[in-house]
Amino acid sequence: MRRFTRTSLVVCGLLVLILAPSFGAETSSKDKSGTPTFSEDVLPILQRSCQTCHRPAGLNLGGMIAPMPLLTYQETRPWAKAIARVVESGEMPPWHASDDYAGVFSNERTLSDAEIETLLRWAKTGARPGDPDKAPPPLEWPSAEWSIGEPDLVLSLAEPFHVDDDLVDLNIVLAAEAVPVGVLDRDRYIVAAEYKPDTEAVHHIIGFAVTPESADRPGGFLRLPGIAPGAEPSEFPPGYGIRLPKGSKIMMQMHYHKDPGPGTEVYDQSTVAFKFADEPVQEMYVSSVGDPRKMYLPANTKDHFITQEETLAKDITIMSLLPHMHYRGAYSHYVAKLPDGTEMSFLEVPRYDFNWQTRYRFKQHLRLPAGTRLEVTMGYDNTAGNPNNPDPNAEVKWGDSTDDEMNLGFFYWAFTDASDGEGLGGRVSPFLAREEAGSSGSGD
Numbered sequence: 001m002r003r004f005t006r007t008s009l010v011v012c013g014l015l016v017l018i019l020a021p022s023f024g025a026e027t028s029s030k031d032k033s034g035t036p037t038f039s040e041d042v043l044p045i046l047q048r049s050c051q052t053c054h055r056p057a058g059l060n061l062g063g064m065i066a067p068m069p070l071l072t073y074q075e076t077r078p079w080a081k082a083i084a085r086v087v088e089s090g091e092m093p094p095w096h097a098s099d100d101y102a103g104v105f106s107n108e109r110t111l112s113d114a115e116i117e118t119l120l121r122w123a124k125t126g127a128r129p130g131d132p133d134k135a136p137p138p139l140e141w142p143s144a145e146w147s148i149g150e151p152d153l154v155l156s157l158a159e160p161f162h163v164d165d166d167l168v169d170l171n172i173v174l175a176a177e178a179v180p181v182g183v184l185d186r187d188r189y190i191v192a193a194e195y196k197p198d199t200e201a202v203h204h205i206i207g208f209a210v211t212p213e214s215a216d217r218p219g220g221f222l223r224l225p226g227i228a229p230g231a232e233p234s235e236f237p238p239g240y241g242i243r244l245p246k247g248s249k250i251m252m253q254m255h256y257h258k259d260p261g262p263g264t265e266v267y268d269q270s271t272v273a274f275k276f277a278d279e280p281v282q283e284m285y286v287s288s289v290g291d292p293r294k295m296y297l298p299a300n301t302k303d304h305f306i307t308q309e310e311t312l313a314k315d316i317t318i319m320s321l322l323p324h325m326h327y328r329g330a331y332s333h334y335v336a337k338l339p340d341g342t343e344m345s346f347l348e349v350p351r352y353d354f355n356w357q358t359r360y361r362f363k364q365h366l367r368l369p370a371g372t373r374l375e376v377t378m379g380y381d382n383t384a385g386n387p388n389n390p391d392p393n394a395e396v397k398w399g400d401s402t403d404d405e406m407n408l409g410f411f412y413w414a415f416t417d418a419s420d421g422e423g424l425g426g427r428v429s430p431f432l433a434r435e436e437a438g439s440s441g442s443g444d
């Protein structure tokens with residue numbers, strides 16, 4: 001991955017955001033005015049933009065697996081109209097950053113206008129199969145059980161947890177099985193993590209490490225990657241990892257959420273898999289801007305914005321961003337104000353959707369100098385006009401339940417100068433004069 005030097009960042013940061021080329025590929029349609037066919041025109045688009053989820057055992061996005069495979073003509077034909085509808089509305093492929101950031105994030109999922117046009121025309125003109133000999137060869141997917149590849153450590157909850165009939169919403173920290181002897185006889189660095197929720201009652205999971213040094217401090221757990229609806233497995237950029245300290249025990253903060261009623265009980269024993277770095281890597285951290293607990297939403301209010309801001313104590317490098325709110329979340333915007341006065345907008349999510357907890361991964365990491373002011377604005381819609389809203393008449397505060405709200409502008413980062421991070425241990429904040437807020441919260 002190419003990096004900016006710090007000086008070029010100031011010059012280029014804005015340009016990257018404005019000028020970055022869209023990397024949606026051109027459609028192959030040979031005949032724009034003619035009738036597109038599955039083999040020649042549609043399948044290449046599905047392969048590029050849909051099949052990573054729409055295949056048997058597709059990406060398990062926090063327990064959300066795409067409902068139907070779109071690999072063959074036979075599988076796709078019945079969905080032609082639905083496909084036209086969801087690509088026209090922008091629902092699929094799911095991606096919520098504003099178009100201004102096209103080309104900025106490596107996990108961007110978008111279609112070009114020409115691709116959308118091709119899919120619409122295909123559906124309108126009888127969804128024809130075309131000549132199978134002209135179809136691209138089928139893509140090969142890793143057959144491995146885990147999409148992160150062969151894990152080094154797989155742990156389930158130590159015991160099945162009984163989610164009883166009456167349970168609606170519960171956050172509970174449960175112990176995972178013991179780490180096998182020898183695996184954590186030294187610090188390890190997590191370079192990828194994947195969760196397998198065991199039942200549909202799982203809403204999200206956050207991993208925590210309890211270390212010999214943190215065990216006796218309340219809230220002193222170290223946050224590990226987690227999983228929430230619509231989130232991809234965590235895979236970190238080469239050269240970085242999240243430290244899993246020697247001797248750690250693994251805990252999972254389970255968030256169960258379901259409709260209550262007779263016969264809805266389940267026993268849940270969810271699983272997490274970690275891949276460790278083989279070679280030395282630099283430690284990366286997850287932080288959020290400001291104090292996320294300072295929030296309040298009046299009842300029946302739309303366009304309610306809350307801005308959190310903080311100043312960097314050191315030069316840092318940001319790899320990815322994860323805005324996290326609950327059902328009333330509607331908007332998110334990350335801005336950096338550099339010490340030289342330059343203002344740089346680095347992610348805007350105009351229609352935040354709680355069901356898609358996307359981590360936006362920079363293609364080119366963002367380097368920010370000490371003294372930069374980070375500002376994260378979240379917008380909420382607490383009216384009946386928000387179809388996700390459980391109760392527009394409620395005044396809403398911070399809380400772990402999905403019906404409460406959160407205000408977490410997460411970012412994944414490392415010290416630009418690795419020596420700034422040496423010997424810190426425990427929880428580390430990039431900000432001036434602040435302890436990282438408590439261990440609760442969500443996201444991966």
Ligand code: HEC
Nearest residue numbers: 049050053054064065066067079082083086092093094109
């Ligand atoms: C990141 C994973 C992902 C990608 C990429 C993706 N989908 Fe989906 N898709 C889903 C999931 C999950 C659902 C289930 C709907 C939901 O819960 O929102 C879905 C639902 C759908 C539906 C609606 C099914 C119904 O029951 O009405 C259609 C149609 C669809 N996708 C088409 C596409 C097409 C076409 C593409 C590519 C242009 C695409 N999807 C890309 C994950 C994905």
